[in-house]
Amino acid sequence: MKRQVRASNLMLHSITRVVTFILLAFSIYLFFAGHNSPGGGFIGGLMTASALLLMYLGFDMKRIKKALPFNFTTMIAVGLLVALFTGVSSMLFGYPFLTQFFDYYDLPVLGNTELSTALPFDLGIYLVVVAIALTIILAIAEDDS
């Protein structure tokens, strides 16, 4: 990249370190808020992608690639399959495709929590959104060099 000058930008570095965590935490909150209130896999995924992008901007690409050694294309496929499997799993029990189930459980730390099959579906969406957003933006960024 041409703009590796930024790698020595102290302000950006320090802010990135703090803001990334806020963004990631908020994205996780959004992810779990999903399907009954505003939030969910899509918006959570976008938020995570923006946090990761901030890291790419703040530091140089090589270092982040070392820190996040994911192949994003594989991640798209995995996300698609996770979402798809959630839909298919209801078919295995004789319900229509994509039927969702939920129940309330008493979990140790969280207390009375709703667990639903929409969650793994959202997880799949989350993975796909993060991976696609980063694939597109990184492809454009790498084109620059």
Next chain:
Amino acid sequence: MNNLLVLPFLIPFAVGAILILFSKHIGLQRFLSGLTAMLMLGVAIYLLSVVRTEGVVVLEVGSWSAPFGIVLVADLFAAIMVLMSAIVGLLCLFFAFRTIAPEREKFYFYPFYFFLLTGVNGAFLTGDIFNLFVFFEVMLISSYVLIVMGGTNYQLRESLKYVVMNIFASILFIATMAFTYAVTGTLNMAQLAERVAELEQVGVLNVIAMFYFIVFGMKGALFPLYFWLPRSYYGPPAAVAALFGGLLTKVGIYAIIRTFTLIFPHNQEFTQPILIWVGAITIVIGGLGAVSNFDFKRILSYHIVSQVGYMVIGLGLYTSLAIAAAIYYIVHNIIVKTALFLYAGTAQRITGTTDLKQMGGLLKTHPLLGWMFFITGIAIAGIPPFSGFVSKLSLVVSSFETEQYAVGGIALAVGMLTLFSMIKIFMYVFWGEQKHTKAQGKTKVGDLLLPAIPLVILTTVLGVAAQPILSFFLEASNQLLDPSIYIDSVLKGGGA
């Protein structure tokens, strides 16, 4: 409830996702995709037999009952279309094995091929107009990738137009759905049909109907929105062009037939002349384009435009026989057009060009290709005993029955143009002096023609066994002409 309905688009979707993981293993990709395409053909045949015996099959996805959730509906017409897409998908895939460059294969050709089929099959099966939009988008986005893949100058220029055109159509589509929802308060096709019937399809509902016609007409390459097709289908490799030429425009036509038989059939005085005359102008323009061009693939592309017109005329005439003829035409055209594009690819493999003036004498070195082209060419021109004859005959008969003599005459006259342009290809490419080198003359194309052989057999069977097949299509068209069958099975019988 029958989960069978999700399989035609669930299988290609899942396999497409799995194939992304193995993008570098070409052998494994081919094996998996070949197996999947065969499985899809099996599923499609089974689906058709189930629909034939049990009537309209409905699935309420996610157990949300209609009209609140999304429903999948398979009537005979939809099941026939799913079967056609499975056949074309299988054969074009096997053609692609032999012709697609390994760079393309590594660059996610197969995943997007299957995502395209996901979109196509989903569009055929959905019973919700918003869901139709979603599957259209799945189909279009995959088609953008397939059409631009390889990235030659020509491809990039033409696919930009293709993309812009389709994005505009999609925007219009979604705006039209907003109007639809504002007027009727529903997007479930069955409930929409009920409410449009209650509101008596006047005023704003006619405007909405025309908007749908424009949107699907853009995708189906109807006059005057056909101009993108001949150029953009010229760029991609033959396997992709065959898949697009055979299948994609027909999805638009399917959507037109679905909306204008189910939702907007109540104001025939208004819609009938529009459908018929747009169809008639389309066939004339397409026919003239085919006559005036001197390139194998371009002629075929203009034929797509021309033939799409016949289908819309069939819908416009709106009798049982006419719609059966339209279905016949769609089936015939999918088979024949795919085969012709495969020949174009094969001839290009031999001679290295698709320009008619630089080809010649192929009949001497490759007789099989020549005669297979001959059969398919006269089939598309409507000469008995092949499938084109029956479809054109029943269309012309029904146009005379409804006293639309002018349209019947145009259909017959343009048939001559089609025949003329097919003979032109045959004369330039297969007769005359051999213009390719001896080394090129020895190119072996047997394995390239293999995928086209089932298509030649199918067009012959469709023509020879016209009686049972036409009566089967009449069954399908009667189902389309009586929307209450569709509406009742979605809104009343679906929950069982």
